[in-house]
Amino acid sequence: MAFMKRKKVAFEGGGLVLVSEVHEAMLAERILKKAGYQVRLVAPPPELRKGCDLAVEINLVEKPGIERILSQNDVAYVEVMPFKVGTPEILEIVRVTDFGEWVMVKAANMKLTFEKKSGVIVNTSGGGCPDIPHLHAGLLGRPLAEAPRPGDIGYTLCALMLDRALEESLTLHNGGEQP
Amino acid sequence: MMLITGTVPIKDMPLTFGTVRAEGDYLIVDGQRIPCNQGTGAMVSAALATTDYLKLEAPQVLMAGDIGEGRGSREIYDYLIRNVAELVPEVLALHYWMPDIARTRQLCAAIENCAQRSVMIADAGSMYSAKAAGLATAFDIFTPDAAEVAFLADPDATHPAYIRFMVNTDEANTPELIKTAYENKNAARLLLVKGAIDYIVSNGEIVATVNEPDVRAMEAIGGTGDTITGLVSAFVYAGLEPHEAAIIAARTNRMAGRFAETTPATRVGQVIARFPEVFKKYLCEWSGVCATGGVE
Numbered sequence: 149m150a151f152m153k154r155k156k157v158a159f160e161g162g163g164l165v166l167v168s169e170v171h172e173a174m175l176a177e178r179i180l181k182k183a184g185y186q187v188r189l190v191a192p193p194p195e196l197r198k199g200c201d202l203a204v205e206i207n208l209v210e211k212p213g214i215e216r217i218l219s220q221n222d223v224a225y226v227e228v229m230p231f232k233v234g235t236p237e238i239l240e241i242v243r244v245t246d247f248g249e250w251v252m253v254k255a256a257n258m259k260l261t262f263e264k265k266s267g268v269i270v271n272t273s274g275g276g277c278p279d280i281p282h283l284h285a286g287l288l289g290r291p292l293a294e295a296p297r298p299g300d301i302g303y304t305l306c307a308l309m310l311d312r313a314l315e316e317s318l319t320l321h322n323g324g325e326q327p
Numbered sequence: 328m329m330l331i332t333g334t335v336p337i338k339d340m341p342l343t344f345g346t347v348r349a350e351g352d353y354l355i356v357d358g359q360r361i362p363c364n365q366g367t368g369a370m371v372s373a374a375l376a377t378t379d380y381l382k383l384e385a386p387q388v389l390m391a392g393d394i395g396e397g398r399g400s401r402e403i404y405d406y407l408i409r410n411v412a413e414l415v416p417e418v419l420a421l422h423y424w425m426p427d428i429a430r431t432r433q434l435c436a437a438i439e440n441c442a443q444r445s446v447m448i449a450d451a452g453s454m455y456s457a458k459a460a461g462l463a464t465a466f467d468i469f470t471p472d473a474a475e476v477a478f479l480a481d482p483d484a485t486h487p488a489y490i491r492f493m494v495n496t497d498e499a500n501t502p503e504l505i506k507t508a509y510e511n512k513n514a515a516r517l518l519l520v521k522g523a524i525d526y527i528v529s530n531g532e533i534v535a536t537v538n539e540p541d542v543r544a545m546e547a548i549g550g551t552g553d554t555i556t557g558l559v560s561a562f563v564y565a566g567l568e569p570h571e572a573a574i575i576a577a578r579t580n581r582m583a584g585r586f587a588e589t590t591p592a593t594r595v596g597q598v599i600a601r602f603p604e605v606f607k608k609y610l611c612e613w614s615g616v617c618a619t620g621g622v623e
Contacts, residue, residue, distance in 0.1 A: 160428040162459060162485040184396060186427075209426050209455070209486055213395065230489060245546075250591040252547045257474040257487035261547040261591045270592035273365065273549040274472065276451025278423055279395025281366030282336035284549050303395030304425070305488040 163208030333367030333422030340392025373557030550595030
């Protein structure tokens with residue numbers, strides 16, 4: 149009888165969860181695997197060592213969801229960061245476009261547009277991660293202040309950028325200055 | 328066959344494969360009802376509107392529900408890796424999914440071994456994963472926006488949120504970013520860069536720009552980039568050369584935006600609904616596609 153062996157899918161995530169203790173890395177790996185994330189234990193490059201000898205490689209795109217689940221489970225991680233040395237931190241630059249009755253706020257690849265008078269979100273656009281169409285449907289027609297936060301319910305870096313756009317929109321609608 | 332793959336925001340929708348058809352504001356695939364919203368739904372709707380008009384075979388679609396947890400995305404990757412050699416699509420358009428570098432490498436390897444090479448088109452998460460895996464040059468067409476072309480230009484970025492060139496993402500710098508993306512081998516053979524000016528770039532050379540009609544509000548409307556990808560996919564399937572398909576797709580999208588009298592509050596379905604009208608009025612003039620059944 150021949151046995152079919154399914155080739156295991158390799159994993160290259162591009163992101164690291166840095167922790168200060170080895171057991172924290174093992175705990176993080178266990179919790180994230182249980183939650184359905186694809187992760188693996190790796191040695192962090194020397195340049196990235198922040199008091200840790202073991203790290204968890206993750207899919208960097210899933211950073212927000214992973215940070216949330218680690219926090220919910222009281223895992224004391226140091227930082228979630230890109231694997232490659234020299235890659236910068238997440239973008240902070242936000243751009244604003246005035247469409248007359250509406251304002252569009254753009255953070256990296258994500259855009260959120262709201263009606264000036266009412267503060268109601270009329271559109272979101274951009275992005276390419278699977279939580280974005282779900283967030284789009286959940287945000288449309290909601291006043292900025294009452295909208296669910298993409299950072300709370302999203303899972304990806306696109307969601308994080310959309311959250312940044314929402315945060316800036318709230319500031320603008322409440323009378324803050326344009327960036 | 329034109330095969331379109333991507334996730335849809337329906338939690339727990341199983342992996343679904345079949346011929347797509349429209350029913351009101353929904354797409355129907357193997358009994359599943361999928362809203363025509365931002366994302367893969369808008370992309371497929373645009374492709375279907377085009378194949379319907381040209382009386383071509385409707386797209387086959389491979390979809391799974393995924394609201395960001397990644398499970399549906401992995402089901403799509405794994406199905407494609409196992410079955411792409413048998414499916415042999417003439418056009419394979421990849422859209423929203425969780426970027427997964429290793430699975431993208433496996434998929435490209437599987438496609439490389441196919442007897443017949445598909446025209447490979449990627450946008451959204453599939454474009455992110457193709458670039459992050461260093462496999463952009465394995466693709467025929469990418470359809471990035473200005474921020475995403477900055478991501479392609481950055482050799483180290485694995486996601487647009489991490490690009491170093493954000494200071495240069497003013498659209499005036501798009502040609503420079505395009506050049507850098509090609510120099511770093513992080514671009515497909517053809518780029519359709521969506522923006523106030525749409526750039527059509529073939530092997531690093533800007534071969535056309537489209538800036539009329541100027542419908543600025545479309546940038547705010549979720550899904551109007553997705554519709555361009557659907558249009559270009561369908562026009563390639565109809566037999567147009569990739570650069571021709573890209574030019575016609577850009578013009579069609581803009582003209583539909585004008586016909587729909589778009590504002591930033593317009594929904595993408597209102598734009599898609601105008602495609603048949605645009606085709607009827609302009610497609611023959613623009614493309615030589617003057618009768619049903621494909622390119623004359």
